Amino acid sequence: MIEQGKILLNEKVGRDIWRMELKCPWIAMKAKPGQFVNVKLNDVAEPLLRRPISLHGIDAENGIISLLYLVVGRGTEMMTKLENGDSVDLLGPLGKGFSTFFHGRRAVIVAGGIGSAPFYPLMEELKAKQKNITMIYGARDAESLTCLDLYEEQGAEMILVTEDGSVGEKGFVTGPLDCLLAERGADFVYACGPEAMLKAVEEVAANHGVQGEVSTEARMGCGLGVCLSCSKKGKDGKNRKVCQDGPVFPMGVMAYE
Amino acid sequence: MSKVSLAVDVGGLKMKNPVTTASGTFGSGLEMVEYVDLSRLGAVTVKGTTLEPRPGNPQPRCAETPAGMLNSIGLENPGVEVFVAETLPKVAEYGSPIVVNIAGKDIEDYGKVAAILEKESAVSALEVNVSCPNVKNGGMALGTNPDLVRETAETVKANTTKPVIMKLSPNVTDIVAVAKAAKEGGADGLTLINCLLGMAIDIKTKKPILGNVVGGLSGPAIKPVALRMVYQVHNAVDLPIIGLGGIACWQDAVEFLLAGATAVSVGTGNFLDPSLTMKVIDGIEGYLIDNGYDDVNDIIGLAAK
Ligand SMILES: Cc1cc2nc3c(=O)[nH]c(=O)nc-3n(C[C@H](O)[C@H](O)[C@H](O)COP(=O)(O)OP(=O)(O)OC[C@H]3O[C@@H](n4cnc5c(N)ncnc54)[C@H](O)[C@@H]3O)c2cc1C
Ligand SMILES: Cc1cc2nc3c(=O)[nH]c(=O)nc-3n(C[C@H](O)[C@H](O)[C@H](O)COP(=O)(O)O)c2cc1C
Ligand code: FES
Numbered sequence: 359m360i361e362q363g364k365i366l367l368n369e370k371v372g373r374d375i376w377r378m379e380l381k382c383p384w385i386a387m388k389a390k391p392g393q394f395v396n397v398k399l400n401d402v403a404e405p406l407l408r409r410p411i412s413l414h415g416i417d418a419e420n421g422i423i424s425l426l427y428l429v430v431g432r433g434t435e436m437m438t439k440l441e442n443g444d445s446v447d448l449l450g451p452l453g454k455g456f457s458t459f460f461h462g463r464r465a466v467i468v469a470g471g472i473g474s475a476p477f478y479p480l481m482e483e484l485k486a487k488q489k490n491i492t493m494i495y496g497a498r499d500a501e502s503l504t505c506l507d508l509y510e511e512q513g514a515e516m517i518l519v520t521e522d523g524s525v526g527e528k529g530f531v532t533g534p535l536d537c538l539l540a541e542r543g544a545d546f547v548y549a550c551g552p553e554a555m556l557k558a559v560e561e562v563a564a565n566h567g568v569q570g571e572v573s574t575e576a577r578m579g580c581g582l583g584v585c586l587s588c589s590k591k592g593k594d595g596k597n598r599k600v601c602q603d604g605p606v607f608p609m610g611v612m613a614y615e
Numbered sequence: 616m617s618k619v620s621l622a623v624d625v626g627g628l629k630m631k632n633p634v635t636t637a638s639g640t641f642g643s644g645l646e647m648v649e650y651v652d653l654s655r656l657g658a659v660t661v662k663g664t665t666l667e668p669r670p671g672n673p674q675p676r677c678a679e680t681p682a683g684m685l686n687s688i689g690l691e692n693p694g695v696e697v698f699v700a701e702t703l704p705k706v707a708e709y710g711s712p713i714v715v716n717i718a719g720k721d722i723e724d725y726g727k728v729a730a731i732l733e734k735e736s737a738v739s740a741l742e743v744n745v746s747c748p749n750v751k752n753g754g755m756a757l758g759t760n761p762d763l764v765r766e767t768a769e770t771v772k773a774n775t776t777k778p779v780i781m782k783l784s785p786n787v788t789d790i791v792a793v794a795k796a797a798k799e800g801g802a803d804g805l806t807l808i809n810c811l812l813g814m815a816i817d818i819k820t821k822k823p824i825l826g827n828v829v830g831g832l833s834g835p836a837i838k839p840v841a842l843r844m845v846y847q848v849h850n851a852v853d854l855p856i857i858g859l860g861g862i863a864c865w866q867d868a869v870e871f872l873l874a875g876a877t878a879v880s881v882g883t884g885n886f887l888d889p890s891l892t893m894k895v896i897d898g899i900e901g902y903l904i905d906n907g908y909d910d911v912n913d914i915i916g917l918a919a920k
Binding site: 360398405408579582586587 | 639640641642646647649650662670671673674675676677678679680681682683684686688691834835836863883885886887888889890
């Protein structure tokens with residue numbers, strides 16, 4: 359579905375990180391945690407392609423979605439220039455999101471940097487199912503950790519990690535994850551972040567015999583499953599389309615080549 | 616009922632309107648049913664298929680460039696047998712003609728794929744990709760050599776009774792020479808153009824962006840080149856042409872018709888607006904009405920000499 363999202367809010371919330379709220383009732387009604395929208399920033403050829411951005415907020419009741427985005431290049435830079443009332447062409451909701459049907463109650467969420475984006479709607483769903491949530495949230499520095507209040511509102515226990523030690527533990531998310539799984543165990547682990555992190559998180563979870571899901575990235579042409587730009591190899595040697603079969607995959611599926 | 620006739624005939628491929636989909640940019644069509652009424656398309660041209668399954672090229676497989684994109688998919692596909700068994704019957708339910716794009720690692724392969732598809736009544740025509748710039752073994756070499764293009768056309772024709780449309784590579788000095796060779800080989804039509812070979816470099820890593828180093832350029836950036844080639848070939852070779860390259864709105868499609876294309880394909884444009892094909896059909900019809908034509912065939916090649 360293509361919907362013109364009307365911008366209600368577009369503000370800087372961290373180091374090069376912005377949060378945008380858009381009125382788009384149809385997508386808000388259909389979307390599931392972990393899905394994404396493909397954003398077209400103008401109606402001309404420059405820049406050509408849509409930008410895939412995860413849904414950071416899904417408010418079906420009020421017809422509002424939010425996006426949390428890191429400014430890395432031309433497209434995301436253009437997004438920062440948009441103002442309240444401007445329209446954005448959104449294609450979505452796309453892809454397969456997270457599942458919340460695991461046995462037990464203890465969910466651990468591992469987020470690396472802007473990989474935190476898809477987890478707010480997931481938390482809402484987990485909370486509604488009376489799951490206990492621990493979020494291990496790592497980033498470069500304190501300023502790159504954003505929206506902490508939102509996650510705390512959902513009752514998540516927060517474990518913060520920074521590479522420079524400016525807040526929380528110094529280091530990477532896998533350290534605290536390993537400790538947590540050793541000390542308290544967990545029923546399911548969700549992860550989103552750089553590929554190297556996902557690979558490491560999968561190893562730690564597997565070592566503790568815990569299952570989970572990862573949200574992955576790929577450069578996309580279409581986002582619709584037709585171009586095969588996003589096709590990545592799984593451990594079984596078969597290819598998977600990140601845009602359609604993912605972006606969320608069970609742990610143990612992707613090969614991370 | 617529309618007031619104007621949109622039907623065209625591309626070398627025996629009968630289309631109810633001149634709009635089809637560029638191979639590899641529309642999947643099998645089934646992925647697009649939320650956005651496109653497949654039964655309204657002049658034809659559905661599906662992703663390239665090969666004798667054996669192909670895993671495709673390493674990531675990354677696409678890169679954005681000014682007004683265009685590079686791709687190096689590497690013809691990933693499950694192989695013609697799986698396509699015929701699993702996908703073809705489902706696409707056929709929509710009732711539009713199906714054009715199957717075929718590729719091979721050598722000329723013999725093309726013949727074998729054509730022979731397998733010959734048995735399928737749901738296949739309306741074969742589009743022969745001799746130009747895919749991604750696959751090291753075949754594509755590039757075949758499409759740039761007129762003798763090999765002629766031989767490929769002959770081999771495919773020998774294995775099928777369906778219309779054979781040769782999809783040419785733009786990565787040549789003299790497109791007319793290649794088009795003539797295709798005609799000599801028995802081609803019923805031509806598709807112009809496939810991607811232009813290009814590359815992009817990441818200045819941070821100082822390495823090529825694409826895992827395959829080079830890839831095919833598509834999108835609005837290539838439209839002037841595509842239009843020029845359609846025009847040149849239309850003027851010099853008596854074969855119907857499916858024109859494509861950078862079509863992003865109906866006006867672009869009309870340009871191709873005026874340059875001499877009998878039909879047009881929408882490719883990368885589908886990524887920007889998944890229902891673009893529908894808008895192009897409506898736009899062409901509106902253009903004909905506004906300009907007092909009652910048959911789309913009346914405007915084909917008007918810009919040509
Ligand atoms: C399923 C999915 C969900 C995502 N969710 C978010 C999110 O919630 N917040 C967020 O900040 N970012 C997210 N990303 C990454 C985001 O798509 C890129 O950062 C963005 O496309 C960069 O665009 P640009 O024009 O600023 O950068 P440029 O570097 O100028 O982009 C050039 C091209 O490369 C592509 N590209 C560049 N980096 C990436 C990347 N990391 N992943 C995929 N394509 C890339 C662009 O889409 C564009 O086609 C997500 C990516 C995917 C695949
Ligand atoms: C992602 C992608 C995959 C493609 N795959 C094929 C293919 O399998 N066979 C083929 O003949 N052409 C393939 N092409 C080329 C297109 O069909 C078309 O010729 C080209 O993209 C130019 O048209 P456009 O600018 O409208 O996209 C592919 C193009 C893209 C962008
Ligand atoms: S981005 Fe085109 S198939 Fe996934």
